[in-house]
Amino acid sequence: MDDVRSRTTLEDVARVAGVSRATASRAVRGGELVSPVALEAVRRAVEQLGYVPNPAARSLVTRQTDTLAVVVPEDDARVFSDPFIAQAIGGVAEALAHTPKQLVLLMRARGQENDRLLPYLRGGHVDGIVVLSHHRDDHLERELAALHLPLAFIGRPLEPQLAVPYVDVDNVAGGRLAAEHLLAAGARRLATISGPLDMPAAVDRITGWSEALAEAGVTEVARYEGDFTLVRGEELGARLLAEHPEVDGVFAANDLTAAGVLHAARAAGRSVPRTLRLVGYDDTQLGLTTHPQLTSITNPGRDLARRATRMVLDQLAGQPAPPPIIITPVLVERASG
Amino acid sequence: MDDVRSRTTLEDVARVAGVSRATASRAVRGGELVSPVALEAVRRAVEQLGYVPNPAARSLVTRQTDTLAVVVPEDDARVFSDPFIAQAIGGVAEALAHTPKQLVLLMRARGQENDRLLPYLRGGHVDGIVVLSHHRDDHLERELAALHLPLAFIGRPLEPQLAVPYVDVDNVAGGRLAAEHLLAAGARRLATISGPLDMPAAVDRITGWSEALAEAGVTEVARYEGDFTLVRGEELGARLLAEHPEVDGVFAANDLTAAGVLHAARAAGRSVPRTLRLVGYDDTQLGLTTHPQLTSITNPGRDLARRATRMVLDQLAGQPAPPPIIITPVLVERASG
DNA sequence: CTGAAAGCGCTTACAG
DNA sequence: CTGAAAGCGCTTACAG
Structure with a gap:
């Protein structure tokens, strides 16, 4: 029987195997302190009866739930x-x-x-x-x-x-990498769409980004707080391009946000990376399916x-x-x- | 104590509340057949002790796991x-x-x-x-x-x-819809990239598609078996466009596959929908984020x-x-x- | 190596 | 409405 309702118990196994419940229990759990003969008898009984241990009963005593x-x-x-x-x-x-x-x-x-x-x-x-x-x-x-x-x-x-x-992952270092890469590529009017600032990853990425910009003596054109979703990335991307059309480099807090920015850029008639360089974060599969593919920072989930x-x-x-x-x-x- | 290891039991609650374990049990589970006084006493004891029932013990007797x-x-x-x-x-x-x-x-x-x-x-x-x-x-x-x-x-x-x-969902009807739509739009050189044929949804969509084409007297240009993934959709899309460049309408078994075909079309320099009409399936969010957005059949998951x-x-x-x-x-x- | 016995923490007839 | 008692199906010292 596979029926869960009328389950066979260890008691049944013990009876069929001709051993005590204690021995049956030991045998079922691998055979510590069990003679080969008893082990084999129990194994056969388990097989024959289709015995499956009751996890609730087991948990009750072991205090383990697996x-x-x-x-x-x-x-x-x-x-x-x-x-x-x-x-x-x-x-x-x-x-x-x-x-x-x-x-x-x-x-x-x-x-x-x-x-x-x-x-x-x-x-x-x-x-x-x-x-x-x-x-x-x-x-x-x-x-x-x-x-x-x-x-x-x-x-x-x-x-x-x-x-x-x-x-x-060292997200401060990751934020730095984004800034340094965009600067090295010649972008100077930089903006970022961050993650939600109640999350440490978002805060740390901003920290590294800001530090690197400060060291380079570059002032951010704009900063928006996103929420790591594509939809919000697209909204804020559109806003960014409308309010600050001079922007030439964007750091998006994750690939999902970057994909949203990509949509916004297409809608705004901007060409990526020609007039707008874009860096994402997480280095996910998603970044391989966008057009163009996303430059991104690794975050090996x-x-x-x-x-x-x-x-x-x-x-x-x-x-x-x-x-x-x-x-x-x-x-x-x-x-x- | 929130500590899971040294948990208080119903026994403790009963003692503090000054009632039996049975009454405590009834009170904890909502108060059927319990006097207001006892109920309140138990409630207070539970609060004071931070009592949480042991699910294993409960399951063992109720045979319910929630x-x-x-x-x-x-x-x-x-x-x-x-x-x-x-x-x-x-x-x-x-x-x-x-x-x-x-x-x-x-x-x-x-x-x-x-x-x-x-x-x-x-x-x-x-x-x-x-x-x-x-x-x-x-x-x-x-x-x-x-x-x-x-x-x-x-x-x-x-x-x-x-x-x-x-x-x-009536997937046969869905397959028909795809065929009828492409035919109505004037496409005549039709192909499909199906789902895995060991899945009923994939089989049914193909059935409806084939029936509608047969009724219209149109012969399929090609058919490939996909696996409902984007990557495979892109591979097979590329193969389709290479082997049958005359194709002017594709039914992709789901939106993921359709998105893959879209990538392949772009890579092949095909313009969707101008020279290639594409219908997906599932009507998911994904279809709103592609460019162009996907015509699709609803499958309200x-x-x-x-x-x-x-x-x-x-x-x-x-x-x-x-x-x-x-x-x-x-x-x-x-x-x- | 084996088994009798206690016990894990609950719920549920049952008698009152 | 309440409590004493049995029992859910296991594991684990303990004595042998």
């Missing part, structure tokens, strides 16, 4: 439209592929706060947590640190004093996620909270700037 | 790049937002089979299942029907005799998913398996064809 949560405090529309987020989730899935852990993706329901997320996590449904795309106001560091579960952030947490483990997941797995194995890992980005030059 | 699975037998790269899949998952999330159920997304790990999925589902981790993007070879209908869990497919199942509940989820929820509430729901698509005309 489940790891990926928390993305964004609504599904964002989660499923941002290639960086997609890469990162894929990276977690990959890191978990050879473990018995299942990935559970937790995001915000449309228009809802995080108030469904936290009770779920507090409820003890998961053994560990990887967080990405966190914002200042969600106070996720504090809320999650208080759970005392193995935890890792992708992207610098906003409250460093909590010493939450994390992996990140898959790799970051793999490392963050390993951090969680290591803590689960009893290791102490690891120090942060910071990856240095590089600029990948393509046609847009 | 979890609903969305099964997408594709690897993460596909799941996170196809806007139709994204919409559908969002629709499930939306339908669940006002229930106590959590959504668990189960996909295939890269390069793996479904052999991690099934044991998980069999293990009794979830109360119900919504499936989408199924293929012939995964035999998911049979495997999942054998679980006897509330179930619904988005998209016609491949084995109708199992009578699995499902919602679908969000709505389909909401309905499928409701089917599962209804079965969970004891209702019998519902009959299929079939939605009729329409063609949305934009600039591409």
Whole structure:
């Protein structure tokens, strides 16, 4: 029977195998301290009965759920439209592929706060947590640190004093790279469409960008705060080109925003990169499908996620909270700037 | 304490509230058959202790997990790049937002089979299942029907005799719409880049397309089997334009494929829609961000998913398996064809 | 290596 | 409306 409702229990297996429940339990879990004969008998009984352990019963005693949560405090529309987020989730899935852990993706329901997320996590449904795309106001560091579960952030947490483990790319360096590249290409009337300033990645990229411009003695033509979406990138791109037609170089906070700017540029009759140089961020697949292809700064979501997941797995194995890992980005030059 | 490790139990709550564990349990679950006084006392104790019920213990007796699975037998790269899949998952999330159920997304790990999925589902981790993007070879209908869990497919199942509940769009009608539209626009040298033919949606679209062409007495110039991805759409689009430059109308099996064809057309110096008319499928956001925007057939993923989820929820509430729901698509005309 | 027994933290008839 | 008791299906010292 595959029927979940009338499940066979360990008791049944033990009876059929002619051993005690304790021995059956040991055998089912791999055979530590079990004689070859008993092991084989149990194996046969499991096979014959189609036995599958009841995870609730097991969790109740082991206090382990074999489940790891990926928390993305964004609504599904964002989660499923941002290639960086997609890469990162894929990276977690990959890191978990050879473990018995299942990935559970937790995001915000449309228009809802995080108030469904936290009770779920507090409820003890998961053994560990990887967080990405966190914002200042969600106070996720504090809320999650208080759970005392193995935890890792992708992207610098906003409250460093909590010493939450994390992996990140050096976004200040990334912002610098964008500025230096546009300056080296001869652009002097520079503008940026940033990410949402309640996110550390957005803030850091702006910081590096501003520092590099200041050092070069160049003043920004304009700066707009975007939200890492294509639609907003297009809106702000259009506004930028209307209000500051003299602009000759744009740093878009991510590839999605850059793709929006590209649309706006086409609509405004601007030629990229001839009269407008454009640099994106994240170096995603998206940048290969635009025309022209996007010059972009690397932000290896898959790799970051793999490392963050390993951090969680290591803590689960009893290791102490690891120090942060910071990856240095590089600029990948393509046609847009 | 928020600490998950040293959790307070119902026992503690009962003691502090001065009632029995049974009464505490009733009070915690909403107060049926509990006096106002006891209810209030328990409420206060819960508050004071920060009590959160242990889901494993609860599941063990109720045999409910308050979890609903969305099964997408594709690897993460596909799941996170196809806007139709994204919409559908969002629709499930939306339908669940006002229930106590959590959504668990189960996909295939890269390069793996479904052999991690099934044991998980069999293990009794979830109360119900919504499936989408199924293929012939995964035999998911049979495997999942054998679980006897509330179930619904988005998209016609491949084995109708199992009578699995499902919602679908009339893809045969959709294929017809594409053909009729291109013919009405005057295109006569028609080709299609289909979806993978192990998927019912792909097969049905081709069926409708072929029927309409046959009725009009028009013979296809070429047909290629794609896989619903942009990259493959671009490859096959390039091949089509090279091998059959006379083609003047293309039906791409989804918007992702159509976007790929658009790239190929640009690379080949073809002007859409002037010398090449193009119709996509799914009517996704993507079609609004291409240039020109895509004419497309509607495939309301969000709505389909909401309905499928409701089917599962209804079965969970004891209702019998519902009959299929079939939605009729329409063609949305934009600039591409 | 094995088994009897206790216990994980809940819910749910049942008797009152 | 309330509480004592049984039981959900496992794991894990413990004694042998």
